[in-house]
Amino acid sequence: xxxxxRIGDVFGELLRDALAVATGIGPRPLAGGRLPxxxxxxxxxxxxxxxxxxxxxxxxxxxxxxxxxHRAVDRVRGATLDIGVGAGRIALLLQERGTPVTGLDVSPGxxxxxxxxGVRELVNGTVDEHAASGRRYDTFLLLGNNLGxxxxxxxxxxxxxxxxxxxxxxxxxxxxxxxxxxxxDPVHTGYHEQNRQRGRLGGQLRLRLRYRELGTPWFDYLVCxxxxxxxxxCGSGWQLTDVDDHxxxxxxxxxxxxx
Amino acid sequence: xxxxxRIGDVFGELLRDALAVATGIGPRPLAGGRLPxxxxxxxxxxxxxxxxxxxxxxxxxxxxxxxxxHRAVDRVRGATLDIGVGAGRIALLLQERGTPVTGLDVSPGxxxxxxxxGVRELVNGTVDEHAASGRRYDTFLLLGNNLGxxxxxxxxxxxxxxxxxxxxxxxxxxxxxxxxxxxxDPVHTGYHEQNRQRGRLGGQLRLRLRYRELGTPWFDYLVCxxxxxxxxxCGSGWQLTDVDDHxxxxxxxxxxxxx
Numbered sequence: 001x002x003x004x005x006r007i008g009d010v011f012g013e014l015l016r017d018a019l020a021v022a023t024g025i026g027p028r029p030l031a032g033g034r035l036p037x038x039x040x041x042x043x044x045x046x047x048x049x050x051x052x053x054x055x056x057x058x059x060x061x062x063x064x065x066x067x068x069x070h071r072a073v074d075r076v077r078g079a080t081l082d083i084g085v086g087a088g089r090i091a092l093l094l095q096e097r098g099t100p101v102t103g104l105d106v107s108p109g110x111x112x113x114x115x116x117x118g119v120r121e122l123v124n125g126t127v128d129e130h131a132a133s134g135r136r137y138d139t140f141l142l143l144g145n146n147l148g149x150x151x152x153x154x155x156x157x158x159x160x161x162x163x164x165x166x167x168x169x170x171x172x173x174x175x176x177x178x179x180x181x182x183x184x185d186p187v188h189t190g191y192h193e194q195n196r197q198r199g200r201l202g203g204q205l206r207l208r209l210r211y212r213e214l215g216t217p218w219f220d221y222l223v224c225x226x227x228x229x230x231x232x233x234c235g236s237g238w239q240l241t242d243v244d245d246h247x248x249x250x251x252x253x254x255x256x257x258x259x
Numbered sequence: 260x261x262x263x264x265r266i267g268d269v270f271g272e273l274l275r276d277a278l279a280v281a282t283g284i285g286p287r288p289l290a291g292g293r294l295p296x297x298x299x300x301x302x303x304x305x306x307x308x309x310x311x312x313x314x315x316x317x318x319x320x321x322x323x324x325x326x327x328x329h330r331a332v333d334r335v336r337g338a339t340l341d342i343g344v345g346a347g348r349i350a351l352l353l354q355e356r357g358t359p360v361t362g363l364d365v366s367p368g369x370x371x372x373x374x375x376x377g378v379r380e381l382v383n384g385t386v387d388e389h390a391a392s393g394r395r396y397d398t399f400l401l402l403g404n405n406l407g408x409x410x411x412x413x414x415x416x417x418x419x420x421x422x423x424x425x426x427x428x429x430x431x432x433x434x435x436x437x438x439x440x441x442x443x444d445p446v447h448t449g450y451h452e453q454n455r456q457r458g459r460l461g462g463q464l465r466l467r468l469r470y471r472e473l474g475t476p477w478f479d480y481l482v483c484x485x486x487x488x489x490x491x492x493c494g495s496g497w498q499l500t501d502v503d504d505h506x507x508x509x510x511x512x513x514x515x516x517x518x
Binding site (some may be wrong): 002038187211 | 262264267289296297300301305306308309312313390430442446469470471474
């Protein structure tokens with residue numbers, strides 16, 4: 001045996017178990033077949049760094065959110081696409097407020113969890129796949145650090161083009177990112193430096209997620225500064241019109257399609 | 260980059276950070292350089308299974324213990340060796356009760372944490388190394404699932420011989436184990452079956468621990484039934500005199516040196 005995980009819907013299984021723990025409904029992970037085991041997302045980076053994050057946060061109600069999440073949803077207007085909808089925490093609040101919102105996710109299990117929690121409009125797929133549907137939106141959301149889905153320089157232009165293809169006139173993109181460059185931890189600063197030497201953005205993380213016996217393939221996830229984001233956006237047709245960094249190192253970037 | 264961790268004192272670093280989080284003293288792991296990050300022990304099994312466990316439990320005071328931990332310490336008498344002392348939760352209570360207790364651990368970082376928390380008698384090393392010291396004990400403790408340190412059939416006899424070499428007349432060994440065979444989860448039952456096909460005990464886990472950039476080498480950790488334990492003990496000079504399984508699947512095994 002090699003210690004390698006089986007490829008599967010890591011995020012979906014994780015959220016399903018987190019929902020079972022939160023609601024007490026359905027099979028839950030047990031230690032020794034008896035005691036409840038906390039549901040923890042394992043995030044591996046390709047330099048060997050590993051972190052565990054309790055999955056319960058994906059189910060958090062607005063009272064437990066970070067302040068920038070509230071400021072983000074207050075900026076929403078019109079038909080909204082919640083990209084990487086996860087367990088639907090943002091979509092559920094928008095629905096309550098009467099905003100027409102569609103949740104998009106590549107994880108079938110995440111969409112099942114969303115459906116059970118009451119999210120009505122859900123689509124399985126990537127932004128590229130969804131762009132072929134002909135649907136149009138006024139607001140695109142990349143919350144919960146989902147600016148990371150921009151991946152890096154190469155993916156950024158096709159990703160932003162897919163959103164532009166789905167955009168109504170005057171559409172906005174609200175993305176939450178994290179500026180990675182405030183740390184002095186050599187585990188991170190060394191990683192950033194190695195990335196740059198390979199022609200990547202410093203915070204262009206190469207990650208995989210693991211949960212129990214499942215893993216994702218390795219993928220790129222971008223953690224960039226607002227300055228780097230401004231460069232990535234250049235020439236895309238989108239303009240970076242506002243950066244709210246009141247909760248630095250976290251920030252909300254607002255982009256608009258150039259008229 | 261390969262995603263492989265650097266070999267290091269995983270357990271020590273984990274406990275040091277857990278203590279820093281619990282006390283608010285010293286550098287703590289932060290997300291984005293700002294928000295406290297929960298300290299989570301990552302346990303990988305060689306079939307690709309991974310679990311995360313919050314490290315705070317190693318610091319738990321008696322009020323948060325499992326009932327069998329209390330029953331175990333109530334059986335202690337005389338000079339006691341706490342094998343795999345960890346963050347010292349058991350040793351601290353014994354000290355308070357006036358029991359002469361020595362904490363043994365292979366992790367230098369764990370011993371530092373013990374020392375900061377007030378454990379007075381500490382030794383760095385394995386049971387084999389400590390057996391050379393000439394120290395003698397009336398009680399040996401393997402709590403917190405530390406029966407696992409018996410590893411498997413091969414290691415069991417040398418492990419038990421090392422304890423016998425340190426035993427005063429009438430000495431006892433109190434070990435906490437978990438019976439792994441109550442589960443129907445195919446991830447576990449399939450692993451047990453594969454183990455048996457390779458001539459190993461079903462619950463002879465091949466594990467490594469990871470925390471941030473550090474990992475341990477792969478090691479065997481035994482999760483066995485009381486029946487399997489009885490077989491392992493046979494011919495060692497120790498006798499399995501009592502099994503308390505009131506908190507099944509967890510159990511306390513008491514062994515005594517044959518007179």
